[in-house]
Amino acid sequence: MPPSERETCQAVLGFVLDGIYPEEALVAAEFPASALAKELELISQAREQVENEISSLSRENQSFDADDWIVQAKKLHDDIEKSRQTAREIVAQHEQTGPLRSQVEDATAKVSLMETEITFNQAVADTLEDVQRLCDQLDDGRQALDAGDMGRAIELLDSTQSAMGEDTFFTNTNVMSIFSLETARFREEVENKLISRWNEQLKVDRSSGTFEVARDIDTGSLGETISFMSQLNVLEHARKNLLKSIGSTIFDSLILPRDDGKVRTLSTTGNGLKVTPGYSEGSVAAVLSQTMKALAFLRENLPSEILSELPESLIPFIVSNLIVKWLGPTIPTTLDGLVEFEKTLEDIHIFAQKVQSWGWQGTEELTSWVNQAPRLWLTRRRVDSLDSVRKALAASKGTTKQVERVEKEQVSRADEVLLESGTDDWDASWDDDKGEDEKEQDALSKPANTIGIEEEEDVSAWGLDDDEDADEESGKPIPDTLGTADDADNDAWGWGDEEVEDQDLNQHGHHLADDPRQSKETCGTIQSAGSREMTLREVYTITDIPESMLEIIRQQVNDSKGIMDHPYSESRVASSGNGLLALPTLILAMFKATASSFYSLRLASGQMYLYNDSLYLASQVRELMDEHDLARLSSDVEALEKFGKLAYSKEMQTQSTIVTDLLDGAQGFAQCSEQPFKAECESAVSAATDRIRDVYAEWKPILSHSALVQSIGSLLSTVISKIVVDVEDLGDISEDQSKQLVALCNQVTQLEDLFTPDAVGDTDPLPVTAVYVANWLRFQYLINILESSLADIKYLWLEGELGLEFSTEEVVDLIEALFAESEHRRRAIAEIKRAPRGLGN
Structure with missing residues (x-):
């Protein structure tokens, strides 16, 4: 066990x-x-x-x-x-x-x-x-709804929903789902009935443009409807829809104009508003009046439950559309509309104060707009002026006209002798204090002064050579006409690329002698007993654009002064009058920002037209500046002049590149006496000279004569410089090559006819090529060297002025290239090296 x-x-x-x-x-x-x-x-x-x-x-x-x-x-x-x-x-x-x-x-x-x-x-x-009890309640509710007893129907609906919310035996059964669906349907029937009553009592008909308020109808009062809708939590949605419908039906028609500016008007009845089907001319005063009438009706006839949401829903819509559609466009761009604009500002202020007196919020933006009217007006003027620049450029038909520049200078009796020498470059000696190398470099794209000579008098020298030493001893620099552009203006309009262009300008046109003020400063010291005043005149071609720009600038300046006079001085925007004086700076900046592309696309030789137009516009603005004491425009004028010279420099650089490229076809003139190289050299030189003649013909109707010959002289100087350099680079020049080079150089020399002034009287004018082509004499000496004997070359060096154009090394190199080794060549070279440079007379 x-x-x-x-x-x-x-x-x-x-x-x-x-x-x-x-x-x-x-x-x-x-x-x-x-x-x-x-x-x-x-x-x-x-x-x-x-x-x-x-x-x-x-x-x-x-x-x-x-x-x-x-x-x-x-x-x-x-x-x-x-x-x-x-x-x-x-x-x-x-x-x-x-x-x-x-x-x-x-x-x-x-x-x-x-x-x-x-x-x-x-x-x-x-x-x-x-x-069964709930079903009976729903049946009783539907019967009450059909009988119009909305209160009893809502009471039964609430009782049914409360019973359904309790924890019952069939909470999670299909019976509950079916019964919930039936209850939702009954609730929808009640809501639809309420919405129908709401729409009957507050009727908005978009097709007819009407809104009516029926406070008591057969099914009950508007207050009861609002109370029932509050119980069902549908009042908020219905209220938003109502205010939205009122806004689109009534206020859209009153505030939003058609493309032609016309709007509808409003009429009121005992219980409603009606927008007329026709259109009439709209104005700010009329729109404000119609809007105020509509708001006053709504305030008097709508219950407080709806009015509480009206400012938040409709006022911002009304204010924003008033500002965008009516107030903004009413800002005047001229002084003529300021009186009417001041009335408009007063109407706006009254409208905003009235709405605020009702305790409604939302008009703060209107009040702010009125307070900012001076700034808004100045902004509108700024936008309009800049847009006017764009429109002026777009509307330009490219028509041209000739204008004249006149300047008076004091010339001594001694200088008058030089005036009869036949030269036409009256400002050629302005830069005589420069070295020879600087002259050659500046001559590449140095635009000429656009001032000519009255009665075709030649004032090429003006005796300024006599003043060179005095200027050098005193250390007084010749003024630079380029000036400095306003940094703020450059930053605002993207002129940063000028920093790069300035490098080219310094190489190709740093001392542009086309400012009348420069000639006055330089020549003002030429005073002597018996001196007399000489008038300098010259014409050049401009387009219609500068006048359009001047008109825009003058309007700003004139309006800045006119706004201080009656009746404009009492306007709210009078305080912005001084602000108009800042607009010329923006106008000039806008011109610089858009002109380059316009001139390049619309005009042949557009850069030269831009150069003329810029300098002409700068001179006119300077006169306007002096007339109205507008020192603030000084930097803008200088920047405009610099802008024009940059356009000139760009065009000169382009043409210089073209002729240089054409000469490159000669391949340095090596073997120029042998085919096929001979044909190529002849073709290259011919193409370069033809190009210069074509440019001369193209620019002749545009530039002044002095500017034309100086610009062509600069191009010719470019060709000559390249030929001289190529010839000097040849290590060995045979007799045939020498003859061929002389022939080619003589072909270039034929361009000298472009620099021959018009005949005066019976005398034949002499070419003044050496005045406008800095290296012309050097080129002529090169031809002499190529076709002269060794004895002649030695004579030119010892007794002539060859040493003024060529250095000892250059002459020795040419002799070694042209002549074979011999006792005579060694003796000649030794004598040339011993002799001081430029000793000959």
């Missing part, structure tokens, strides 16, 4: 010994009776073994009386037998209670199931009753 069962049996025996009823002991022990019976048998066997041992001990110990013990043991045995019998009976009875217990458990389960079914059926019955 396992120890656990043994312990249990011992416990049962303990219960029995303690007088507990065996069945109770078994129940208390909850142990099978078979195990108990087996334990009793083991006890009986133990008892017999004990008795045997006692008997054995008693026999061994004769003095011990064991009979009493035996008697007692038999009694105990009998009691144990009774207990065993009783235990067997208990076990038998216990085995008979098993089926009965199963029956009891089955009956108990059936009773529990019946109770559960009864509870479920009761719950189903209660749920069906709840569903």
Whole structure:
């Protein structure tokens, strides 16, 4: 027997010994009776073994009386037998209670199931009753809605929704889903009915442009409708839609003009607004009046629940459209409209104050606009002036006209002798204080002064050579006519590229002698007893653009002064009058920013026209500046002159590049006496000279005569410089090559006719090529060297002026290239090296 069962049996025996009823002991022990019976048998066997041992001990110990013990043991045995019998009976009875217990458990389960079914059926019955009650409420609600009892319908709807919100038996069932759908449909029916009543009481008809307010209708008052809509939380959405419809139907028609500026007008009835179908001429005053009428009607006829949202919804829309569609365009661009504009500002102020007096917000932007009227007017003038520049350029037809520049100078009697020399470069000696190398470099793109000579008098020298030494000794520099551009103006209009162009300008036109002020400063010292005043005149061609620019600039200057006079001085914008004087700077900057592309695309030789126009415009603006004491424009005028000279420099650089490229076809004149190189050299020289003649013909009607001959002289100087350099680079020149080079050089020399002045009287004028072509004499000496003997070259160096044009090294190199090694050549070279340069007379 396992120890656990043994312990249990011992416990049962303990219960029995303690007088507990065996069945109770078994129940208390909850142990099978078979195990108990087996334990009793083991006890009986133990008892017999004990008795045997006692008997054995008693026999061994004769003095011990064991009979009493035996008697007692038999009694105990009998009691144990009774207990065993009783235990067997208990076990038998216990085995008979098993089926009965199963029956009891089955009956108990059936009773529990019946109770559960009864509870479920009761719950189903209660749920069906709840569903029936809710369905009845929905039916009653629909009947109340059909009967027009909106309050009862909303009450039943709220009651139904509250009941559905409670935790019921069918919360998570299909019944709830179906019923929720029915409730939503009923709510939609109620809302649609309310919206229908709302639209009948506040009727907006976009097709007819009307809005009517019907406070009481058959189905109830507007206040009740608003109350019901508040209960259903649909008032906010309906209110927004209403105000949006009013804005698009009424205020759009009043404020938003058609393309032709016409708008509709408004009429009021007892309970509504109506926009007339026709259009009339619109004005700010009329629009403000119509808008105020519409707002006043809404304020008087709409309930407070709607008016509370009206300023936030409609006022910003009205204000923004008034500013964009009406107030902005009414800002005048001339003084003539200032009086009307001042009335407009007053009307706007009154409108804003009236709306604010109602306690409505949203007109702050209108008030701010009125306060900023001076700045807005100045901004409008700025935009209009800049746009006028663009329009003037776009509208230009490219028509041209000739203008005359006149300057008076004091000329001494001694200088008059030079005036009869036949030369026409009256400003040629302005830069005589430069060295010969500087003259050659500046001659490349030096634009001429556009001033000519009255009565065709030649004032090429003016005796300025006499003043060279004085200028050098005094250290007084010849003024630079380029000036400096205003840094702020350049930054604003992207003239940073001028920094790069200035380098080219310094090389090709740093001392541009075309500023009348420069000639006055330079020549003003030529005073002597018996001097007389000479008038210098010259014509050149400009387009119609400078006059358009001047008209725009004059308008700003004149308006800045006129705004201070009655009746404009009382205007709110009168304080911005001085601001107009800043606009000419922007106008000139706009011209510089857009002119380059326009002239290049619209006009042939556009850069030369731009050069003339810029200088003419600068001179006119300077006169305007002096007339009205506008010192602030000084830097702008200088920047404009610089801009024009940059255009001239660019064109000269382009043409110089072209003639240089054409001469490159000669390939340095090597083997120029042999075919096919001879043909290539002739073609290259011919192309270069033809190009110069073509440019002369193209620029002749544009530039003044002095500017024309100086620009052509610069191009010819470029050609000559390249030819001289190429010839000097030839290491060996044969007799045939020498003859061919002379022929080619003579072909270039034929361009001298371009520098021959017109005949005066019966005398034949002499060419003044050397005046305008810095290296002309050097070129002529080169021809002499190529076709002269060794003795002639030595004579030119020793007795002539060859040393003024060529250095000793250059002459020696040419002699070595032209003549073969001999005693005569060595002797001639030695004499040339010993003789001082330029000694000859």
